[in-house]
Amino acid sequence: MELIPHFIAGAENPSGERRGPVFNPATGEQHREVAFASTALVNEAIAAAAAALPAWRATSLTKRADVFFNLRTLLKSRTTELSAIVTSEHGKVLSDAAGEVARGLENVEFAAGLMHLLKGERDEQVSTNIDVHSIKQPVGVVGAITPFNFPVMVPLWMIASAIACGNTVVLKPSEKDPSAAVFLAKLFQEAGLPDGVLNVVHGDKEAVDAILDNPTVKAVSFVGSTPIARSIYQRAAANGKRVQALGGAKNHMMVLPDADLGAAADAAVSAAYGSAGERCMAVSVVVAVGDIADDLVGAIKERLGGLKIGAGTESDTDMGPLITREHRDKVAGYVAGAAAEGAVVIADGRETLVDGDGFFIGVTLLDHVLPHMDVYKDEIFGPVLSVVRAETYDQAIELINSNQFGNGAAIFTRDGGAARTFEFDVEAGMVGVNVPVPVPVGAFSFGGWKDSLFGDAHIYGPESVHFYTRSKVVTTRWADPSTSRIDLGFPSNS
């Protein structure tokens, strides 16, 4: 069986007594296995990153930028190959995998502009003969821990900016679809990144804890589920590290009575079932306001029959399988639970049968969902769309703002004033106006509120430059030495 190795100091490394299975979710078969790093091996990777740090942070900005320009070309030319790797381990359809690579490319393009991003500020003559300037320097070795659902894009959210800022990195990708991270590390190497600047270690809690506990690691970026994000934040912060930990989500899409019905239904279907709902920005709740509810549910239902569920490698497939058999069964359990709690099942994904032993479930649409139901309260992370009905905008916004998560939220309306009020009111980090999945472009930063993010820095974009650098402020005097004198007073400006 093919073994997916670690990548440390520029070379593949198959070490690890423990190994984990990697499945092809479309067939249900284990087709690879991945080496799990011990604490000692993670420490070796961190040592490799620390050894590479002095030379990398001293590398000119022009040479650093070159790596990202080269990487952009390589990623574009190898997108098909990389997408196939993603589909073989994650299950998402090939076009979706290619879309993920394209969104990750935005972070590479942003990083290529590092000379502009790392500019400091300067004030001349703040006091007589005294100037002040600020510079941004790398934090050091960065730990990056990523989830299964975007095995290319989410690592790039972190490593592109971290490396551009002069840091070195140890990446711990999801053990469920780990091949893409090794592929990325090799592309970086081909693009000219010196060995040791980007290292990949695989594994589970042991590997993650080794990153969190190693004093050489100065900053940790994490993306994953809320309970793990919270614990990562606490442990890394207790160990004195800078940390950003992005968690789960329950994204609401409010549809006002004046919205374009067809556009809203198209958006709801695309955003709820794309990537089988395994997106942190997927819409999982539609809040239908006023008398649009019946028509909207009808329009969404009408569109479901046309969706093809099957292997992501087939060109006409709209939606692939879920990541594991256990996860598929858990999602099916939520559908059963919702029916038992009184939700009206308009479409039941459990009834969709796909040949073979893949981790498939069809699309589910639930109407008359109420806030106390588990299907509403929990992040399901599957192709299940709940419709909650609200009589007024005020009721709808209160529902959204009472939710524990605050990743994304969208409004569908033709009323600019209502959209502006929603933008002002809603407690979420990313807001869409007639856009159901408002993932910011690479020139902005990504992050949620409430239990969707622990820490204060959003990820990628300008906030990542802040997160991955330390500022230094330099005060300089160039004056005639003959004017020098002793002065025990506190330095004051003159």
Ligand code: NAD
């Ligand atoms: P997960 O939390 O199970 O795993 C994320 C990472 O943490 C993996 O690398 C995993 O190996 C590691 N991990 C798992 N259990 C751990 C433990 N006990 N201690 C230490 N490390 C542990 O998440 P997942 O299932 O891979 O990904 C799906 C989740 O990620 C969803 O909740 C989704 O909303 C979230 N997500 C959030 C965003 C965002 O930007 N907010 C983006 C993508 C995914």
